Amino acid sequence: MAGNETSVLWFRRDLRCGDHPAMAAAGERADRVLALFVLDDRLLGPAGAPRRTFLFRCLRALSEQLDGRLLIVRGDPVEAVPSVARAVSASTVHVTTDTGPYGRRRDDAVCRLLADQGVELIGTGTPYAVSPGRVRKPDGTPYRVFTPFRRVWGDHGWRQPSASDPAEIAWVDPDAVRGGPASVPVPADDDLGETRLPAAGERAGLDRWADFRTDGLAEYDRKRDRPALDGTSRLSVYLHWGCLHPRTLLADLAGDQGEGANAFRRELAWRDFLADVLWHRPESARRNLDRRFDGMTHDTGAGAYERLARWQAGQTGFPFVDAGMRQLAREGWMHNRVRMIVASFLVKDLHLPWWWGARHFMSALVDGDLASNQHNWQWVAGSGTDAAPYFRVFNPVTQGRRFDPDGDYVRRYVPELRTIEGKAVHEPWKAKDGVPEDYPEPMVDHAEERQEALRRYGEISGR
The missing domain is CATH 1.10.579.10 (DNA Cyclobutane Dipyrimidine Photolyase, subunit A, domain 3)
Structure with missing residues (x-):
């Protein structure tokens, strides 16, 4: 650990404390870490009430895990992140790498502005078991078909879960931050009408995973296509917001070659495959691949x-x-x-x-x-x-x-x-x-x- 250094840990789609490589990297690099989340209206606007509300509830859960030491600001991250880094004299800003089209453009812009301040943007890990772009054909080109991708994905493998522990990090009190964007509370939930959402946050995700492993995994391959049955994992929302990392799930499945476990691994591979397609063809978010x-x-x-x-x-x-x-x-x-x-x-x-x-x-x-x-x-x-x-x-x-x-x-x-x-x-x-x-x-x-x-x-x- 370097002497008298401060890092910023900028949370995005990684709203958890366990198995968090960027958190571990920030704690190793600096004496103090400021936890930051930026409410970005470019992402919140198109999200819709259910996804926004689930995000807000995840932020409350994360803030509680950090004993209230989560700085939340609202605005354009390209302006807000360098401003926060300047306010706490940070030497580094740590993130989980965003592989989506908007995230890549945003992070490139943030990286340039931070560099002008002498601050390094460090990306560690992604929201996927295998980072997009890693799995390729022998000739170096990307896969367009899932089945061969899945075989190589399985052979490639993934890292073991990261040993991240918020209790081992000296977190900066967000109330002590002066000179950057104004701190804001987590927004109130949207009016969802009759829509009912699952419980939010890392603890809820881990509980759902434990319940599924006990009561659903063994029959997952037989029940997952029957919508009247509780045959799916219901983990997609926790994976999307990073309340769970797929590597955590895969580590728990190690050695389990049952049909249910194999079917579930295929679904995680499919998720990685589609992220890989978007990585190579970012325009496909809006235009036909074919x-x-x-x-x-x-x-x-x-x-x-x-x-x-x-x-x-x-x-x-x-x-x-x-x-x-x-x-x-x-x-x-x-x-x-x-x-x-x-x-x-x-x-x-x-x-x-x-x-x-x-x-x-x-x-x-x-x-x-x-x-x-x-x-x-x-x-x-x-x-x-x-x-x-x-x-x-x-x-x-x-x-x-x-x-x-x-x-x-x-x-x-x-x-x-x-x-x-x-x-x-x-x-x-x-x-x-x-x-x-x-x-x-x-x-x-x-x-x-x-x-x-x-x-x-x-x-x-x-x-």
Whole structure:
């Protein structure tokens, strides 16, 4: 440890104290560390109420872990971080490296301004098990397909969890900081209406992980596609905000070769893969990876926006789709299998651009993650990664009957249909008395729209 030095630990998507390499690096480098979080309106604005509120609750939990020694400021980090570093005469600013497009641009700008002050910006670790850009083909090019990526990802491996301990660090009292941006309290929660979010913070994430390992992991591979069951980990929000690091989970799974553990590792690999794609192709957050799809014809105009609104409200007349959209509104989360179905319906039954749906998800999801969200939407649209052909069009009825065979998921979120028993709930228009009068008729004919989707695909593919 150097003598009489101060570091700043700038928290972003790493809102925890355990297994925190940047925290460990800051403590090793300096005698005192100032914990900092910057409320960046460029990120808060598009986030939507569920994700903002979960962030605010995570900040409260983190501040409590640090005994209140978390300085929170609001503004542009490019101005705020150098100002805070100057106010405490910091020699270094430590971060968990941000690999997203905006984060990379922001950090480059912060790094230049800090360098002008003689301060070093030090990035240690990322939010991923394997940092984006590390896993490459033998010729040095990135992978475009998941399966070979996953094999090399597993062979590459990951570091052991970092031994970070906030109790071993002398934290700077934020009340003693003078001359930098004004300290602000954690903002009040947004008005979520009836939306209910999971508990926030590192402790809640660790508790959820412990519960899942005990009660869900062994059957994860068999139950994860059944939305009526509690078969998923529900850890995505904790991973997104860095309340947990995937390396912590992988270390706990070491030696477990059960089908559930292997399936869960595949999901962590998929998360890393999509972050890797974004690292190499940052423009893919907004544009088609497969540029042929730039020529795809989409519906626009007032009618298209009316169909979008019905989809958003869960009023399409297709119960499995509507249940998913209503779950999203109620919980700020949607089961992964159902995400694929509602996405396919928007793109291939309603013929609307995938980025309309992606934008709504990013606003509504508590676990909205740019890399995973945008590229999963592109995967469904056929314009993205992997062998996901555009002509694979999910039938919302057959998908519902397959993955919600008893209809329990639909009846949970679509109360208008609770009188229809069993799998018949997926086709309420076939009920003896017809569709309940308070539930809409199907807004499209799926068979016809499937053919229209294939016709439009043929225009860009030559098929």
